[in-house]
Amino acid sequence: MSTWVYPPIPPDELRKAENDSLKLELQWLLQSLQRALPALKEALEECAALLAPKEPGSTLVLSSLRSESVKGFVTRVGTNLVKGDIHLRLTTLPPNTPRGTTTSTPSTRHIFHSSSSSAEIVIAQLLAVKSLLNDSLDIIDVSRWTGQSTDSSFISGQLKLLHDHLREAKACLKGPVAGADISSIPGVEWWTNSPDEIVFQPPLGEHLSLHFTIQDANLVLTVRTLTPTSPGGTPSTPSEGSFSLSGLNLRSRLLGLGPKPPNHDEMGEIYEWRGRQDVIVREKVRVETSDPSLLSIAAKLSALEHEVARWRMNLRIILTGSTEED
Numbered sequence: 001m002s003t004w005v006y007p008p009i010p011p012d013e014l015r016k017a018e019n020d021s022l023k024l025e026l027q028w029l030l031q032s033l034q035r036a037l038p039a040l041k042e043a044l045e046e047c048a049a050l051l052a053p054k055e056p057g058s059t060l061v062l063s064s065l066r067s068e069s070v071k072g073f074v075t076r077v078g079t080n081l082v083k084g085d086i087h088l089r090l091t092t093l094p095p096n097t098p099r100g101t102t103t104s105t106p107s108t109r110h111i112f113h114s115s116s117s118s119a120e121i122v123i124a125q126l127l128a129v130k131s132l133l134n135d136s137l138d139i140i141d142v143s144r145w146t147g148q149s150t151d152s153s154f155i156s157g158q159l160k161l162l163h164d165h166l167r168e169a170k171a172c173l174k175g176p177v178a179g180a181d182i183s184s185i186p187g188v189e190w191w192t193n194s195p196d197e198i199v200f201q202p203p204l205g206e207h208l209s210l211h212f213t214i215q216d217a218n219l220v221l222t223v224r225t226l227t228p229t230s231p232g233g234t235p236s237t238p239s240e241g242s243f244s245l246s247g248l249n250l251r252s253r254l255l256g257l258g259p260k261p262p263n264h265d266e267m268g269e270i271y272e273w274r275g276r277q278d279v280i281v282r283e284k285v286r287v288e289t290s291d292p293s294l295l296s297i298a299a300k301l302s303a304l305e306h307e308v309a310r311w312r313m314n315l316r317i318i319l320t321g322s323t324e325e326d
Helices: 011-050 124-145 152-174 248-255 292-320
Strands: 058-063 070-077 080-089 107-113 208-215 218-228 271-273 277-290
Touching: 011 124, 011 152, 011 292, 058 277, 070 218, 124 152, 124 208, 152 208, 152 292, 218 292
Parallel strands: none
Antiparallel strands: 058 070, 070 080, 080 107, 208 218, 218 277, 271 277
16 A cells, blocks of 8 residues: 555655654654653662762671681761771781681781771772762753753753763773773772771781772672782792791691682782882682662663663654664
C-alpha cells in the first residue's frame, strides 16, 4: 500500500510544512525537558545526600580472604574515614613495626580516630564525586532559570556538560580499569597518595603503606610493605631479623625455609615513594568491603547518565536528523 497526497503538494510548501513540524516538535521536546529537569535534580540531590558528612556514618568491616593478614574496621563519614582499627599480620612488616608476642607471624595493630588526630583520611575519589554532583546541580539550575530554556543550542550544550559530569563521577566510583590510564582518577596513585604515617597510632613507619581507594563502588584497602632499592636499581638487603640470636632467621633464609611473601602484580616495579626514594613492593594485600551508600550512588548515576543520554539523542535527531554524536 502506498502513501500519497492528492492533489500533490508543491515542493516548497512541503519543505515549509516539514520545517514547521520540526519546530513544533523541538518546542515540545524543550518544554518536556524543562518538566523533567526537576526529577533529575531530585535524583542528584539524593546522591549528594549519601555523601553528606552525617553522623554516625558507615562502619565497614575489613577482612582479608582466606588469611589473617588484615582484620579490622573503618568508619566513613561523607568523603572521609574518621576512625578505624586495623590489625596486620604480614611476613614482611618493617623492622620498626611493633611485633605481637603471641603469634609466630609478625603482627601489629594500627588505629586512628578523628578526635585524637588532626588529620582524617580523605578519599580523593569521593571528594571528586561530591564536587561533580554539586556542579551537575548547578548545570540543571542554569538550564532551568537563565531564560534560555527555548534555545536549542544552549540546552544541547548544557546536556552535554551534564552528561560529561555524570560519566566522570561514574568513572571515579568505578575506579581504575586494568590497562587504562589512572592519571585521570584522583587519589589512586598509592606512592604519592597514601595517608601520612602519623595519622595512625602507632605510626606506620617509613616503609609501610595503607592506601584506601574506591573500586566498583566498594572501599578497597591495599597494604604494601616496601623496601628501598640500591643506587643501581636493585633491592637493598632487608635488615629485619637478619641475624637473630637463635640463628633461626638466618638459617631459614639460607635453606629457603619459613614463610615467604606471595607473588603479586607489582613485583619488579620501582616506585618513587612520597617523592623521596625509590622502593619496591615486597608484600601486597588487598581487602575489599561493600559500602551500600556508594553502591546506591553508582546505580543512581548509571540511571541518570542513561536518561540524559536519551534526551541528548532525541534533541540531536530533531536538530541534525542523525543519532550519531559529532
